[in-house]
Amino acid sequence: MKTTIEKTAEKSLLPVLLERQRANPQNFISEEDVNRIAEELNLSRSRVYSTASFYSEISLQPRGRHLIRICCNAPCGNAGKAAVQSAISTELGIAIDETTEDGLFTLESVNCLGACYMSPAMKVDDRIYGNLTPSDALDIIREISREQSR
Ligand code: FES
Incomplete structure (x- = not known):
């Protein structure tokens, strides 16, 4: 069973991914971003990566502005x-x-x-x-x- 902290971290994951992507001049989530977000939200790398790869609004490859x-x-x-x-x-x-x-x-x-x-x-x-x-x-x-x- 997930704790309240884990549930809160998962809820904030998508907004955090979108914010980081916007802040990146190449408009994507880098490997470094995945690691940092996982650490900050206390989530596994695979959880962050799977969420990032699920949503079409998020890219794991560099893109134009x-x-x-x-x-x-x-x-x-x-x-x-x-x-x-x-x-x-x-x-x-x-x-x-x-x-x-x-x-x-x-x-x-x-x-x-x-x-x-x-x-x-x-x-x-x-x-x-x-x-x-x-x-x-x-x-x-x-x-x-x-x-x-x-
Ligand atoms: S067919 Fe739906 S927007 Fe083009």
Whole structure:
């Protein structure tokens, strides 16, 4: 049976993982982070690692500062996802699961963002954009790039 302290540590594990990931310029949880969090919360390394690997919001690999997730499910596919993805790939010079050289963007493919009513859709960090045209997608990415350089 788990003690109250153990239960509290497990409850705070996900928020701690998300916070550490945000604090990492490469937007991921490193081996060192896993060890440190396990020690701080008095949890096993395997518990921290399994939680980190379970949630798609958490990465154990370095990623760009901004995550672009393009929906690849059928409704978005039928609504023009390929053209949107192609425009983004050309603009940034990266394919799916790649990161720009400057470390600013990682491009990922996901099954559904829950925004099928506004296909094609993509999510950039915590925000979902829908009814996208290639031009819309480029405007969004260029605006984020401009904000970063200010
Ligand atoms: S199918 Fe694209 S958001 Fe659901």
